Amino acid sequence: MRGEQKSFGVPKEVRPREYRVGLTPAAVDALVKAGHQVFVERDAGSGAGFHDEAYRAVGGQIVYNAKEAYKRADVVAKVARPTADEYNHFRTGQTLLSFLQLAVASPDLLQAFEQWQLTTIAYEMIQDERGALPVLLPTSEVAGRMAPIVAGQLLESIGGGRGILLSGIPGVPAAAVVILGAGILGMNAARAFYGIGAMVTVLDKNLQTLQRIDECSGGRISTMIANPYNIAKAVAFADVLIGAAAMPGERAPLLVTREMVKSMRPRAVILDFAIDSGGCVATSRPTNHANPSYIEEDIVHYCVPNVPALVARTASYALSNAVLPYLLLIGEQGVEGARQSCAELNRGVNTHNGQLVHPTLAAVIGREAAL
Numbered sequence: 476m477r478g479e480q481k482s483f484g485v486p487k488e489v490r491p492r493e494y495r496v497g498l499t500p501a502a503v504d505a506l507v508k509a510g511h512q513v514f515v516e517r518d519a520g521s522g523a524g525f526h527d528e529a530y531r532a533v534g535g536q537i538v539y540n541a542k543e544a545y546k547r548a549d550v551v552a553k554v555a556r557p558t559a560d561e562y563n564h565f566r567t568g569q570t571l572l573s574f575l576q577l578a579v580a581s582p583d584l585l586q587a588f589e590q591w592q593l594t595t596i597a598y599e600m601i602q603d604e605r606g607a608l609p610v611l612l613p614t615s616e617v618a619g620r621m622a623p624i625v626a627g628q629l630l631e632s633i634g635g636g637r638g639i640l641l642s643g644i645p646g647v648p649a650a651a652v653v654i655l656g657a658g659i660l661g662m663n664a665a666r667a668f669y670g671i672g673a674m675v676t677v678l679d680k681n682l683q684t685l686q687r688i689d690e691c692s693g694g695r696i697s698t699m700i701a702n703p704y705n706i707a708k709a710v711a712f713a714d715v716l717i718g719a720a721a722m723p724g725e726r727a728p729l730l731v732t733r734e735m736v737k738s739m740r741p742r743a744v745i746l747d748f749a750i751d752s753g754g755c756v757a758t759s760r761p762t763n764h765a766n767p768s769y770i771e772e773d774i775v776h777y778c779v780p781n782v783p784a785l786v787a788r789t790a791s792y793a794l795s796n797a798v799l800p801y802l803l804l805i806g807e808q809g810v811e812g813a814r815q816s817c818a819e820l821n822r823g824v825n826t827h828n829g830q831l832v833h834p835t836l837a838a839v840i841g842r843e844a845a846l
Contacts, residue, residue, distance in 0.1 A: 492763055498515075595826045
């Protein structure tokens with residue numbers, strides 16, 4: 476109902492090396508001032524530099540375990556999708572917002588949502604009428620701008636890379652960087668690599684998008700239409716290959732075959748940033764920040780699904796800034812009212828009271844969507 480006080484829960488993230496937090500103290504302050512309760516698990520924000528005292532100072536209530544953060548909340552705001560250890564913390568009829576990627580998640584996660592009759596909203600699927608993804612956008616910006624930092628380290632000789640400086644120096648050419656996908660992540664990666672002097676080529680199937688890249692860079696970023704022939708050609712000369720092709724709610728398209736990987740220069744680097752939705756390179760498999768890379772076909776692979784956790788404070792602010800308007804709307808109008816009044820939020824609803832309702836997601840996983 477409109478104006479009814481809501482309780483929000485912020486559990487501590489439990490996936491390996493996930494330092495981000497679902498809400499910053501600034502976001503908690505806004506929710507409390509709107510008349511709501513916010514329960515924050517002890518040390519939930521410590522990995523991002525937000526200590527319990529900061530949450531208490533704005534009216535957040537610190538609870539001492541994840542179970543309490545979940546059980547006392549009408550609405551839970553997380554970063555990563557819940558693990559199996561968290562399922563029993565759910566409360567029947569609860570609303571959960573998070574990056575979910577259900578198209579590639581273990582089936583038991585959806586089963587848990589159904590069992591507990593949860594309404595779940597996937598951040599990566601909140602989409603406006605123009606097709607923009609307002610919550611995924613800042614996370615993609617962070618990942619894209621981190622790409623040269625990660626790639627530069629992996630190219631170092633000491634780490635088994637090609638021993639190439641991304642920018643080159645006078646008399647020695649810069650590294651060749653190939654980016655598959657010109658969405659927000661791909662665009663930010665292209666700008667960041669170009670900014671430090673790398674030779675950048677971007678492939679995308681949308682010609683208008685490539686024209687914008689050409690205009691914005693003054694023709695200094697090369698562009699190619701993404702088709703199998705061009706992808707194979709570009710991959711073969713890449714010192715760094717960035718996988719940034721993904722569709723909301725779907726598995727990432729498999730664009731790079733094992734044969735293409737074999738054609739790459741020895742100890743070149745692949746950063747498959749689409750790994751959170753399955754990856755777009757045949758030789759990719761998920762890694763984590765504890766063991767972020769591996770070598771296959773003599774190519775260095777980096778397939779960490781939560782790259783923004785490397786800069787957890789910035790990334791947490793970015794996520795909270797994007798999510799807060801939707802949480803305030805839910806607080807004011809309730810989940811049902813918010814869904815009816817905000818079409819872009821409604822597009823992110825995966826399950827409603829435990830029923831799978833998103834038609835695209837249902838088709839991807841071979842299920843029927845409830846009406």
